[in-house]
Amino acid sequence: AGSIVWFRDDLRLADNPALTAAVRTGAPLVCLFVLDDASPGHRRPGAAARWWLHQSLDALADGLEQRGSSLVLRRGPAALVVPQLAREIGAGAVFWNRRYGAAERATDTAIKADLQRSGVEAVSFNGNLLHEPWDIATRDGGAFKVFTPFWRAVLARGEPRRPASAADALARLPAVASDRLYDWALKPVRPDWSGTIAGSWTPGEAGALGALSQFLDDGGPDYADHRDQPDKRATSRLSPHLRFGEISPAQVWHAIRHAEAVGTISGRAAEKFLSELGWREFCYHLLYAAEDLRAVNVQRRFDAFPWRHDEVGLRAWTSGKTGYPLVDAGMRELLRTGWMHNRVRMVAASFLVKHLLIDWRTGEDWFWDTLVDADPASNPASWQWVAGSGADAAPYFRIFNPIAQGERFDPEGAYVRRFVPELARLPDAWIHRPWQAPADVLAEAGVVLGSSYPAPVVDHAAARLRALAALASLDAMA
Ligand code: FAD
Numbered sequence: 001a002g003s004i005v006w007f008r009d010d011l012r013l014a015d016n017p018a019l020t021a022a023v024r025t026g027a028p029l030v031c032l033f034v035l036d037d038a039s040p041g042h043r044r045p046g047a048a049a050r051w052w053l054h055q056s057l058d059a060l061a062d063g064l065e066q067r068g069s070s071l072v073l074r075r076g077p078a079a080l081v082v083p084q085l086a087r088e089i090g091a092g093a094v095f096w097n098r099r100y101g102a103a104e105r106a107t108d109t110a111i112k113a114d115l116q117r118s119g120v121e122a123v124s125f126n127g128n129l130l131h132e133p134w135d136i137a138t139r140d141g142g143a144f145k146v147f148t149p150f151w152r153a154v155l156a157r158g159e160p161r162r163p164a165s166a167a168d169a170l171a172r173l174p175a176v177a178s179d180r181l182y183d184w185a186l187k188p189v190r191p192d193w194s195g196t197i198a199g200s201w202t203p204g205e206a207g208a209l210g211a212l213s214q215f216l217d218d219g220g221p222d223y224a225d226h227r228d229q230p231d232k233r234a235t236s237r238l239s240p241h242l243r244f245g246e247i248s249p250a251q252v253w254h255a256i257r258h259a260e261a262v263g264t265i266s267g268r269a270a271e272k273f274l275s276e277l278g279w280r281e282f283c284y285h286l287l288y289a290a291e292d293l294r295a296v297n298v299q300r301r302f303d304a305f306p307w308r309h310d311e312v313g314l315r316a317w318t319s320g321k322t323g324y325p326l327v328d329a330g331m332r333e334l335l336r337t338g339w340m341h342n343r344v345r346m347v348a349a350s351f352l353v354k355h356l357l358i359d360w361r362t363g364e365d366w367f368w369d370t371l372v373d374a375d376p377a378s379n380p381a382s383w384q385w386v387a388g389s390g391a392d393a394a395p396y397f398r399i400f401n402p403i404a405q406g407e408r409f410d411p412e413g414a415y416v417r418r419f420v421p422e423l424a425r426l427p428d429a430w431i432h433r434p435w436q437a438p439a440d441v442l443a444e445a446g447v448v449l450g451s452s453y454p455a456p457v458v459d460h461a462a463a464r465l466r467a468l469a470a471l472a473s474l475d476a477m478a
Contacts, residue, residue, distance in 0.1 A: 001092035002028045002173040006082060007071075010097045010127045010245035011056045012205045013063050015163035017125035018095040028171040030089060031064050031071050033057060035184055038077040041103030043294070043376060046369035047188055048338040049243075052203050054186035056244050059204025061181070069170035073179040079107055083114045089173055091120055097127025097245070100288045101376050130160040130249050130281055133288035143289035145391040150285060151278045163251045200337040201240065201372065208241035212252060216259045223269040227276075230330075230341035231414040236273070237339065239373035242280065249277055283381035286391060294364060294380035302389035304477055306470050307359040316457045317352050318366055320420070323449075323456035325432050326406035327351045329419035336419070338372035343409050349386040350400040355463040357470055360387035388471075396471045399464050406432035422446075422453050 005022045011033075013019065022029055037044050045053060061071035074081045086094055094115055099108065112122040126132050136144065136153050144150035202210060215236035219226075226234035241247050253274060260270040287293050297303055316322045320331035330344035340348065345367075352363040364383040368374045384390030410416060413431030417424040423434060425445040430437035434447055435455055442449065449455045 001090050002030055004030045004032050004082070004086060004089070004091050004094040006094055006096040007031065007033045007060065008096060008099060008245075009243070010248075011060045012208070012246050012248070013060075013067070013166035014205065015127075015165075015248045015251050016097065016245075017127045017164070018097045018123070020164050020167070021123060021125065022093070022095040023167045023170065025093070026171070027092060028173045029069060030085070030091070030173050030176050031069055031170075032082070032085060033060075033071060033073055034078045034081050035073070035075040035179075035186075036078045036081075037075075039079060039103065039107050042107070043101075043103075043368070046371070046374050048197065048370050048372045049368075049374045050186040051188065051197060051338070052201075052240055052244060052372045054181065054184070055203035056246060057181055059206065059246075063166075063205060064170065067166075067168065067170045069172040070178070072176050073181060073184070075179055075184065079110050079114070082111050083118065083120075085176075086115060086120045087118065089176060093121035093123060095123050095125070097125050098132075100129075100133060100284050102290075102292065127248060128245050129284055130154065130253065130277070131157060133285045136281075136285060143285060144282070147279065147282050147392050150282050151275060154278060154281060159257070160250045160253050163248060163254060196336050197338045197372065200339065203240070203244070203246070205246045208238065208247035211236060211238055211241060212247065212255055216255065216264055220256075220259060220265040220269060220273070223265070224272045227272065228343045229409050230333075230344050231410045231412065235342065239375075239378075240339070243373045243375045243378075249280065252277060280375075280378055282392075283375070283377035286381045287377035293377070293384070294368075295361065297389040298384055298391045299389050299393070301474060301477075302387070305359075305389075305474055306357070308357040310356055310358055313356040313457055314352075314358055314362065316454065317348075317356065317358075317363075321454045321457075322351065323435065323454040324351065324402040324406075324460075325413075325416040325420055325423055325434065326402050326410060329410075329416045332419040334367075334370050338370065340371070341415075343405070344415075345382070346386060347400050347402055347405045349383060351402055353383075353387045354396075354399045354467040355402075355458050355460070357467060360384065360389065397468060399467055401460060401464075403432050403460065420453070 003022045003025060005019050010016055036042055064071050074085060082094065115122045131154060136150060138144055219234045219236060222234050226232045238252065256270050256273055259265045260267055290298060317331060320328040322328055326344060327348045330340045330348040334340045349363055352358050353360050360383045364380055367379055381390060385393050388394060388396030412428050416431055423431060426434060426447060427441065430441060434453060435449055447453055
C-alpha cells in the first residue's frame with residue numbers, strides 16, 4: 001500500500017519530518033495539499049497569503065517533480081477529503097506535521113480517528129516549531145504568560161534537533177487525480193499584485209534559503225544594532241517563508257549558530273535574532289493555550305473596553321492617509337509589498353488601537369488580509385500585545401508617539417520618503433511632523449496639507465488623553 005504525505009504549513013522538502021518518515025517506510029507516496037476553505041472554525045487565508053500560497057505550491061510541485069513525484073491538489077473540508085483519498089488509493093498510512101490552532105487540532109483529531117477506524121495509520125510530527133507548546137511548561141505544568149521565563153525555559157532544553165536534508169528521489173503512486181492550481185484562482189485579479197508584491201519576494205523553498213543566506217551576508221551582522229530601523233535592511237524578511245513552512249525554525253536556528261561559530265555574525269546578533277524566533281514560538285505557545293486568540297481578549301477585563309466605530313479614521317488608516325508619516329509609510333508598505341517592518345507594525349497598530357480607539361480585532365483582520373506573512377499565532381498575539389489585552393502585553397497607558405518613533409527610528413526620513421513620495425522633498429526636521437512646518441518650507445517642498453498630503457486625522461496629545469480616559473473607565477469598572 002502507498003502512503004499519503006499531507007502538506008499543510010510545511011511547504012518544503014528539506015527538514016520535513018512527516019515527509020522524511022514517509023520516505024523511510026519505502027512505500028510509494030502521494031504528496032497531497034488540500035485547499036480547505038470549508039471546515040468550521042478554520043480561518044480562510046487572506047488575499048495576500050493566498051497569492052503567496054499559489055506561488056509556494058507551484059514551487060513545491062516543481063521540487064516534487066524534480067524528484068520523480070508530483071503534488072496532488074484537492075479541495076474541500078479536510079475531514080472528508082483526506083480519508084476519502086486514503087480509501088481511494090488504499091493507503092496504509094497518512095503522515096503530517098502538526099498544527100496548533102484549536103479548530104485545526106480538532107479537525108486533525110477527527111481525521112486521525114476516522115483513518116484509524118479504516119485501519120489506516122495516522123502519524124504526526126513537529127515540523128514547524130523548535131519545541132512543542134506542551135513541552136515548555138511552568139513549574140506547575142501550566143502555560144507561560146510572560147516571554148522572558150518562557151524563553152529561559154526554551155533555552156534550558158538545549159539546542160533544537162539537527163535539520164534533515166531532502167530525499168533525492170521519491171517513489172510515487174501513479175494516476176492520482178489532481179485539481180489544477182490555476183483553477184483554484186488563489187491569485188487575485190484585482191488588485192493585480194504581479195508587479196508590486198511579486199517584485200519584493202521569491203516564494204518557495206529556494207527563495208527561503210536565498211533570503212536566509214542574503215540575511216547572513218548583509219543584514220545579520222548589524223541585526224542587533226539596526227533591527228528596529230525601517231530605513232535599513234537589517235532584518236531577515238523570513239516571516240512569510242516561516243509562515244508557510246518553506247523553511248523550518250530548526251534550519252534557521254542552526255544556520256545562525258553556524259554563522260556565529262565561523263564569525264560571520266556576532267554572538268550578540270545571534271542571541272537577539274534567536275530570541276525573535278523565540279517570539280514566534282511564544283505566539284504559538286499562546287495560540288495553543290488560548291480559547292480563541294484572534295477573537296477573545298486574553299485579559300477578559302478588556303471585553304468592556306469602549307471601542308469606537310470610526311469609518312473615516314479606519315479608512316485613513318488602511319489607506320495610509322492618517323497624516324502621521326511613519327504610520328502612513330507603514331500602511332503603504334503593507335499595501336505595496338505585503339509586509340511591514342516590525343517597529344512600524346507596532347506603531348501603526350498602536351495608532352489604530354490607541355489614537356483612534358478602534359478595536360484591535362479590526363486591525364488584526366486588515367493585517368490578516370494584507371500581510372503575506374499573516375500568521376494564525378503571531379498576528380493575533382501581536383495585536384493583543386499592542387492593544388494591552390494580551391498575556392504579556394505592553395501596558396495600555398504606554399502610548400507610542402508616532403512623531404518621536406519616526407524621528408528615532410527613521411531619523412533622516414528615508415523610509416517615509418520611499419513610501420510617501422509626496423513628502424519626499426521636506427527637510428529632515430519636518431518629515432515626521434509636516435503640519436508644524438513653516439508655510440514657506442511646505443511650499444518649497446510642494447506639500448499642500450489637506451490636499452497633497454492629509455492633515456493629522458487626530459491630534460496626538462488629545463488622542464493620548466482620550467485613550468487614557470478610556471482605560472480609566474475600564475479600571476473604574478474593575
Ligand atoms: P526578523 O527580525 O528577521 O525575525 C526573524 C523571524 O522571527 C521572523 O521571520 C518571524 O518569524 C520571527 N519574529 C520576529 N519578530 C517577531 C515577533 N515580534 N513576533 C513573532 N515572531 C517574530 N509576524 C508574522 O510572522 N506574522 C504576522 O501575521 C505578524 N503580525 C504582526 C502584527 C503586529 C501588530 C505586530 C506588531 C507584529 C506582527 N508580527 C507578525 C511580528 C513581526 O513584526 C514579524 O514577524 C517581522 O516583522 C517579520 O520580519 P522579519 O522576518 O524580517 O523578522
